[in-house]
Amino acid sequence: MPEIRRDPIIGRWIIISTERGKRPSDFGHDKDNQGSIPCPFCPGNEEKTPPEIMAYRPRGQKSNESGWWLRVIPNKFPVLQIEGQLNRSAEGLYDRMDGLGAHEVIVETPDHTKSLAQLDDDKIQDVFWAYRDRIVDLQKDPRLQYVLIFKNRGSVAGASLLHSHSQLIATPMVPIRVRQEIVGAQRYFDYKERCIYCDIIRQEQQQNVRVVDENQDFIAISPFASRFPFEISVLPKKHDSHFEDIQKSEVNNLGRLMKSVLNRLERVLDGPPYNFILHNSPLKQPPCEFYHWHIEIMPKLTKTAGFEWGSGFYINPTSPEYATKSLREIENLL
Amino acid sequence: MPEIRRDPIIGRWIIISTERGKRPSDFGHDKDNQGSIPCPFCPGNEEKTPPEIMAYRPRGQKSNESGWWLRVIPNKFPVLQIEGQLNRSAEGLYDRMDGLGAHEVIVETPDHTKSLAQLDDDKIQDVFWAYRDRIVDLQKDPRLQYVLIFKNRGSVAGASLLHSHSQLIATPMVPIRVRQEIVGAQRYFDYKERCIYCDIIRQEQQQNVRVVDENQDFIAISPFASRFPFEISVLPKKHDSHFEDIQKSEVNNLGRLMKSVLNRLERVLDGPPYNFILHNSPLKQPPCEFYHWHIEIMPKLTKTAGFEWGSGFYINPTSPEYATKSLREIENLL
Structure with missing residues (x-):
């Protein structure tokens, strides 16, 4: 189970995602998976992802089959897990809780090569509808406090796959x-x-x-x-x-x-x-x-130098x- | 003159360093200057930097000549300028002031290839003495509120030169x-x-x-x-x-x-x-x-994704x- 910990001085929460735990030797040159084939977000490869949470597709079509124009799936390597309880506890003056939450991927288009900006008007609107639908659904979970929706475009910005997508992380606390x-x-x-x-x-x-x-x-x-x-x-x-x-x-x-x-x-x-x-x-x-x-x-x-994180300057x-x-x-x- | 601006919502100050102003075409692939020859921080190249602020060198030696084992110089491309007044002013609900301050480089060793960790005990101690000496000196300037001392090691961490050095930015406000x-x-x-x-x-x-x-x-x-x-x-x-x-x-x-x-x-x-x-x-x-x-x-x-800056998460x-x-x-x- 990942763990959520609070900085005791400024109150910032961070996630220790132990399941993704990296050993020193894992921090080599980043592999760039941007072009990985077969792409798990492409139509026809639906079985390569966890079962979908929702999708926009023509009425009558089955889940987890191609035909969709937008698809929301659980992240295959989630930083937080949806099952369990928070188990808030203290460790001396520190505060921690279990890494409970949701981590989802919004696949914005079936087209592997199109960027968000290249989508047709109605399709880019559907991306924002999907954001809304997910917030409204996750709001029902009493354990969650916040839904963080973001997009990383390009490997320099942290995207591990080229196929256009956004991410959602629902957390049991409000980001600082x-x-x-x-x-x-x-x-x-x-x-x-x-x-x-x-x-x-x-x-x-x-x-x-x-x-x-x-x-x-x-x-x-x-x-x-x-x-x-x-x-x-x-x-x-x-x-x-x-x-x-x-x-x-x-x-x-x-x-x-x-x-x-x-x-x-x-x-x-x-x-x-x-x-x-x-x-x-x-x-x-x-x-x-x-x-x-x-x-x-x-x-x-x-290049943002680390001192910018260290100073907020x-x-x-x-x-x-x-x-x-x-x-x-x-x-x-x- | 660079300009210091305050975010009106969370109170974070940032520097718009217009003198370094980049046009869109300047954001190409970063040139890696780490190996640039001749290195301006190496002994014998003292004239390639602005005149030194202080140096640790044998008694009797002249300034801006080799022989030093630690040297503090103004940054050739300073983000803040030491001359002038703050001129705090409002622009509607925004706050700004002139980009007044100091930007210095602490060259930690004359040896181009040595890292800070490789310095002899007395020499690494002198790096911290230099930090102290500069803080004590800059403290006398009534316009300054804070001295930010930091080190970037490696181009990924923002260092533009390989030769081991730290930097100092003295600011008229306290970093958030x-x-x-x-x-x-x-x-x-x-x-x-x-x-x-x-x-x-x-x-x-x-x-x-x-x-x-x-x-x-x-x-x-x-x-x-x-x-x-x-x-x-x-x-x-x-x-x-x-x-x-x-x-x-x-x-x-x-x-x-x-x-x-x-x-x-x-x-x-x-x-x-x-x-x-x-x-x-x-x-x-x-x-x-x-x-x-x-x-x-x-x-x-x-890779720190931008959403980490955007959420503090x-x-x-x-x-x-x-x-x-x-x-x-x-x-x-x-």
Whole structure:
């Protein structure tokens, strides 16, 4: 069983995934499996993955057979396990619990070679529908506190397979970065009685130097204090604390904006490795006025030195205003 | 002038180092300069660096000539600049200031091929004396709040040159990770009236499953909630909030323990890339009972996916107990 442990000083939770336990000799040069054949995510290879959790496929088709256009499966090498109880316990001044949770893979397309940004409008929308469906389902599990949804694109960004997919990790605690955002946003709200994200959107629209793209429902901005070159945040314009409460018309516009933004990144940076991550309210938190869900997109262009993890102090060689300008200009080439 | 910006939600400061400004086309495959000849850090090439800030060399020798065994120079491509004023200002709800600070390089040895762990005892001690001397000197600058000292070893860990060196960045604000540690340690102290780091040391000595190495004055442990495989913390056994107050005999023992620990890592992991970072009290903070300076060593063995930055949620495939056991056993092979 993996184990979840809490840093006693700053309160960060980490997972010791002993089942994947690596010995010193295992840390050789990374094998790049990106081109591994046969690909377990391709249609026809359904038996190479654990049985599917859900899939979008034509009515009447059987599970675990080809025909689907989106498929959610348990991760074959999960960092957390769904069976069991938390067994919270102390070890002197330390805190631990069993590594209980879910680890799923969202296969975004049956097409081995297509990137998320290359999917048709309705198919990229279905990826966000799948995120929502999984959150709504996992919400029913009283042991879980948070659903972390993210995408690693490219081996440099941590993807072990080329076939386009996202991942979901459901955890029995709230990740520290999200908790810090919630605390910061709450503090601002207590003082101003306004959502800080809503205020940021208003200011960005006014200044108009860091708005990468927008449509009726969503806006993509380069954060004022971007940690990484070409970092982008995508936010709903209308205040909403919970992603899973998204309206149908909004899903359409989220898909369109994400597609446009990812395409701009692809073209300006020549198909960069990237990560994106959905920052959402904790599962058990009721709708609130102070937190605002959003997606953080982080192209992986620079080597982040470990001291950046050790200090929380980031050096960004590209100003967000310059990044915005480059990403906007590419539109004219279309 | 570089610019320092604050994230309005979680309060993290970042540096937009516009002077190093990268255009999209600059993010190609990283050139590996590790073997660049002629090496600017080698004796005889002193004119290839900015004039030295200090050096340890035989009495009577001139500055900026060879003969030194340790040399501190301004970084040729500084992320912060020492001249000017802070000019703190607002931009709507955002906060910014000029990128004022110091960025220095500590060349640890004249020998191009020696690693820090391979230095003689007195020479590795001198590296820590140099850290101290620089902190004491920079403390006099009223504009500065913190001195961040770190080492990147290997290009994967962010080192651009092979010749063994550390870096120093002095900043007009306290890095968020250090601030979080201070806040967490203060909270524990308020409740228990004991230093949490001292309590951790006591518990680790008692449990004796995560103690990698120790001597009279220092202890090296694998943190209970290690984020990375083979992560190590080195702490003074006697409570001390400020590294710069270190005693002479303690410097000797710090050098010896760091040498032993780095050698163990080198041998167990076959010369891994790593970072280490000194976590110290802020410059203007008086000595205190609740914070305890320490060094965090982070071997860079796994690809850290961006979602780990985006969530603060780490997955570690190697338990700290297993790492400790491997690092201890290597001793027997000596």
